[in-house]
Amino acid sequence: MRKFFLLTLILSNASSLVAQSTSYWQQAVDYKMEVTMDVKNFRYKGTQQLVYTNNSPDTLKKVYYHLYNNAFQPGSEMDVRAQNIKDADARMVTKTKVDGKEIKESRIQKLKPDEMGYLNISNFKQDGTVAGTKTIGTILEVVLVKPISPNSKTTFTLNFEGQVPLQIRRSGRNNAEGVALSMSQWYPKIAEFDFEGWHANPYIAREFHGVWGNFDVKITIDKDYVLGGTGYLQNANQIGYGYQDAGVEVNYPKRTKTLSWHFVAPMVHDFAWAADKEYLHDVVKGPNNVDLHFLYKNNPKIIENWKNLQPLMVKVMDFYNKNIGNYPYKQYSFIQGGDGGMEYAMCTLILGNGTLEGIFGTATHELGHSWFQHILASNESKHPWMDEGFTTYVEDLVTNEMAVKKEVNPFKTNYLLYANLVNSGKEQPQTTHSDRYDENRSYSISSYIKGSIFLSQLGYLIGEDKLAETIKRYYQEFKFKHPVPNDIKRTAEKVSGAELDWYLTDWTQTTNTIDYGITAVKENGENTIVSLERIGRMPMPVDLQVEYVDGTVESFYIPLRMMYFEKPNPNPAIKRTVLGDWAWANPKYEFIIVKPRNSIKKIIIDPSGLMADVKLADNVYEVK
Ligand SMILES: [Zn+2]
DSSP states (O other): OOOTTHHHHHHHOOOOOOOOOTTOOOOEEEEEEEEEEETTTTEEEEEEEEEEEEOSSSOEEEEEEEOGGGGSSTTSHHHHHHHHSTTOOTTTEEEEEETTEEEEEETGGGOOTTTSOEEEEEEEEETTEEOEEEEETTEEEEEEEEEEOTTEEEEEEEEEEEEOOBSSSSSEESOTTOOSEEESSOSOEEOEEETTEEEOOOOSSOOOOOOOEEEEEEEEEETTOEEEESSEETTHHHHOTTOSOTTOOOOOOTTOOEEEEEEEEEEESOOOEEEETTEEEEEEEOGGGOEEEEEEEOOTTTHHHHHHHHHHHHHHHHHHHHHTOOOOSSEEEEEEOTTSEEEETTEEEEOOSSOHHHHHHHHHHHHHHIIIIIIIOOOTTTOHIIIIIHHHHHHHHHHHHHOSSOOSOTTHHHHHHHHHHHHHTOOOOTTSOTTOOSSHHHHHIIIIIIHHHHHHHHHHHHOHHHHHHHHHHHHHHHTTSOOOHHHHHHHHHHHHOOOOHHHHHHHHHSOOOBOEEEEEEEEETTEEEEEEEEOSSSOOOEEEEEEETTSOEEEEEEOBGGGOOOOOOSOTTSOEEEOOOBOTTOSEEEEEESSOGGGEEEEEEOTTOOSOBSOOGGGEEEOO
16 A cells, blocks of 8 residues: 555654574465456355465364455444544545534445445355354354365365445445446455464454465456456457457457456465456556556546556566566556555556656555565565565655656655654554554554665665665565565675664664764864764664864764674765774763864764654754
8 A cells, every 4th residue: 555645744743573484384375266247236256266285384173264345344343443543544434524523434334235345155165065164254264174284285165245345445346536346355365374373364454464376267247347457367369458469359259248357367365356347458568578557547637647657667667676676477457446556466456547646656656565565475464564664665766766856865754754753652663463553644654654764774774785685685585485574684684794683673673762962072182072872772873974164074983882793884985984883781972083173063963864863953063
């Protein structure tokens, strides 16, 4: 999802960390689904066959499925949460004024029986034998007929019947821009079981985790509808609509009212699609011959924007390939749909009526998720910062790269937003489950912003080159392996040689803050003594820049003792002196500049602005 809320924030208000051991394993799935959509009443019926491979060392007696559609019913946990959270998502509530007072009402609460969502399961069988199931809100619990032993497979079959809800969040029918069907989280999806156990999270707000595997999906729908989504279309030459091979003339059977779209998607952990009668469909070749599909409404007001978006997204994908690692699939689809921007396997659903700048920003963010949400796929409910934060980081990087006027520090706003949250007193540690934040704003800044700063600040700690190397190595070593927080930290340690345990601990498991200050600059004969103070709990190495009256500049670096590391000079054009290390327990530190006090104009802590000091006033000392 995209951080579209951030601008309003600025305007309105100036775990588990168990390391993955060498005995890493993951479950595997093979889905076969056939579904028929009735476009008149938005109901669909389907069958699912799921071959489940238990690669864990445990014998499983139960399994769990997500039935996400059930969240869109009056009284659901998602509904109740929208009614109770202080800063409800604007998309989920309607605001009315009663006696001059603003009243927010949950949109889910108002859904009529033919407008709400549901996903009902019947005829559940394990290897041909009926198994007992129980629906608990958005989760289906299955008591297995026979336990699944380690290193064995079993086959589940079921029938499902669903109703597409009026679009409230992410999925749904008839969204704000008139897209008929945004089909995400629409099918019974088996929950992830990993080294920590089951992750059968109820669908309250966020977010998604899943088992990688192969999907084979046949969607039968009114023949006038154009589809886009996850996977590779197998019968493109019978479907047409821009999917067919060059020069192929599609002969639609005369009397049929429907078409069956057959998609295959290897090694994905989700399957999403969207459909509309008015979709235009363009295909552009991206880097490494990847097909980039663009599906958007035939609305004269937006066509030019969607055409202009296409070459830009080729560049963005190229940047991500070079700076993270190659995109491993053969296609990616940018689809108008949903309620903002949301990432799925091989595709995104984004609102498409805005400015080119707006849709470019959203598309850039969502495409970035392919690497972090989909291919690395950390558990987003538990560590949302590893997905939203890292995605925000690469989005900010590429946006700056492509901007006409480049910023020296493209992450500046993130530091302001983070300090703003800290100073509001509402920060919760990043180990908080993404549904358990008191307010949406705290979740968002913690995940998107503090998560992004985890990386930009890592550049301050180990140097930009080592950070870039860390990101690439992290992707290579952990793609398709659900990395946990320790994995990014350990990768940075291996690349840099620095010890960073303290960084992961303080930044992600506590609300400790960074606050260093210059307390005094005193004359000492021909020399000057500079006194510094650590006011915040969190340790940091300190970069200092000294500007002299004669216009020259010099820098000083105070390594942090517990890092056992000396960062290379980030700006070799400026002479740097490496001082003695700062042991964290000392709140004070002094050093000598071998020049008289009256030759100094200004001393600055961290001229890069990449260290997240929450009180900047004492970071600059002007000598008078
Ligand atoms: Zn996002």
